[in-house]
Amino acid sequence: MGNLRKLPIVVQTNYNHFQYVAFPLCIGLATGMKDWIDSRFVHAIGFRYFSSSKEAILNLDYSNGFHGADLFDSELISRYDSTRIESIIEFIRTAIDNGRYIIAFLDKATILHLGGSPYLHDILIYGYDPTAEEILTVEFDTDRRFRAIRYRYSDFDQAFTAAQYEWRQESSEYTNCIQLLSPPENYPGFDAEFLRDELHRYRMSDPIDPERQYYDGVWWIDPRIAVSRATSFYFGIDIFDLLSIYVGDLGASSRIDYRPFHFLMQHTNGLAERFKRLFIHHNVAGGELIEHLRLHAASIDRSRMRILMYSLSDRQHSFDGLEGQISVWKTTEAELIDRAFDFLYSGAAT
Template identity: 25%
Template sequence: MPCLKINVQHEYTSYLYGALPLCVALAHEDTLPWYLERYVQLHSEYSPGSGEQPHLDFADSFGYPEVLECRTLDWAAVAEAGPSVIDLIRDRISAGHHCTVFVDDDHLREREFVRLHEYLVFGYDDRSREVDVVGFGGRPRVFSALRISYDDFARAFRRARSAADEGRSEVRNPVQLLRPRPDSHSFSPDRLARALKEYVSGIPGETHGTDTWWSAPAEPVPDAADLETNAGVKTYDHLVLHLAQVKDGTAGLDYRRFHLLSEHKGMILRRIAQLADSCALHEPLAGTLDAYRELDRQVREFRLRLLFLPPEKTGHEAARGLEFLARVRETETRLLEQVVRIVGVV
């Protein structure tokens, strides 16, 4: 019953492509200092001509190769490993690799549609014929550790392969192998404070490419001519744009943006507390920390209102949200400027 270490972290679950690797990275204490210096900077993109809504994410979502060895396998490589994807999983987990695998999630949910989603496989049991995975499961769907039978998982993978063969999916590399790098890390308050300063200033930090992801195109795709990119507090501009369109009825509410906004505030709160501990600044940071804790509470409350929002109240809540985001942006900027000033980063 081989089973690798994981940490089913709940600090970042908005997008599985970034959430699942963190479950591997944060299972090892040596990686925590690396993590606490990052996941500060936000990045948003919007192409008015695309017809799509602005996309918001952490600049570090694809930064995990710094702490994890990563390798992707295409459909042919998986097929060469054996008649079933379970053969590959058993072999790679026994060799110490976590396996992120794209399967037809709707099959696992007993739905007729085909939708490819990732699961992180970290163990298998030949006696019960089940794989141990991390992903969204149950009702309501919760990010957690799950067990899925060999037969169901293999069938869901075959359905995903059929969708790719028929051009109904852009996934080219359905399996990613992850293994922690044998490196140690030390926490640097200065690096974290500089990251906070860049966030407040809206200065783009290092935004890692998506070439480690499974649907990376064979050839680089040029950016849209009208692509707008923002960083740090300037990403609020794209959230405001989205809510304004929701208020006007020209766009449907995309909850994921605000789920990630709330996760970001929780991560910043943890990092301010880390600065207070590591720099012996409990007293100077106490008031700022309390104020940011209240900000975090308010954003979480806003997120939950959007999550359970009745359709008939969408326009009204979007109008309230526009005022709320303006207050959050102003308050967060002021509080983080205080943090940077107290830590004394250049």
């Protein structure tokens, strides 16, 4: 029957991210691109949009970060062509045998036997086991963590077939449903100049073109759809202001989304790592500033954990004081970044 066939993978957690970036990271971290990654993930973008239930939803993400098409050889399979795939199992086997990773949408309601309405979500496929007849995947599971999960051929095929049915609907917003990624033989190294520029852009909240951001990253729908849903855009460190607006609109009975706070905590830890990398690059000892950035991230994390408990509880909670705390976070972060740059440039000049 053959042996297990799989490509290198890292179930990444240090760069927690929305999946369209996190999945390529799982590949890149396993195939030697960490130095290049450390030059990215600085500038931030945020926006609000309203769901079908009229609930305001806050979305924070990195811009100018890392998307699958940045370095990988990327091929997109359109919605129409995806529906013509006769055997998704053979499609996967051929791709893996040719060294290509697959990101595909499945009906998770079918694959998890949940019943009810279809729930299309993307997963990363990195191998198959012909003996056990299983597909090897990485996905964001019900515990909101990235995990390596195996699915039997029959379950996987059924979930893909269910997704195909959804793609055929005229109301479907999907333009592409499968992405094939091939890593390059050699990745670029650490780019200190690019990183410094991105850190400056984050600090100054320089705007970017939102549609271009989504064109680069969200490969499965028309970027104009994603951008048209937003009521406003915020960039760089001003995403703290967006979070204040979101919190200020919450009523006593509102449920708060902890994920933006998780993003901020991860992002601030990321800032500490990026400045640390620059200090090392310029042979500057900036350990005290790095520690202050980590303490700043720890403050956000403490609030994140309390908010997570609120989000899991049915009890009503007051969010009085949280807006003020967010304002303090922004001021603190701006001061730390300015001090880090002053220290970096004075130390590098010395």
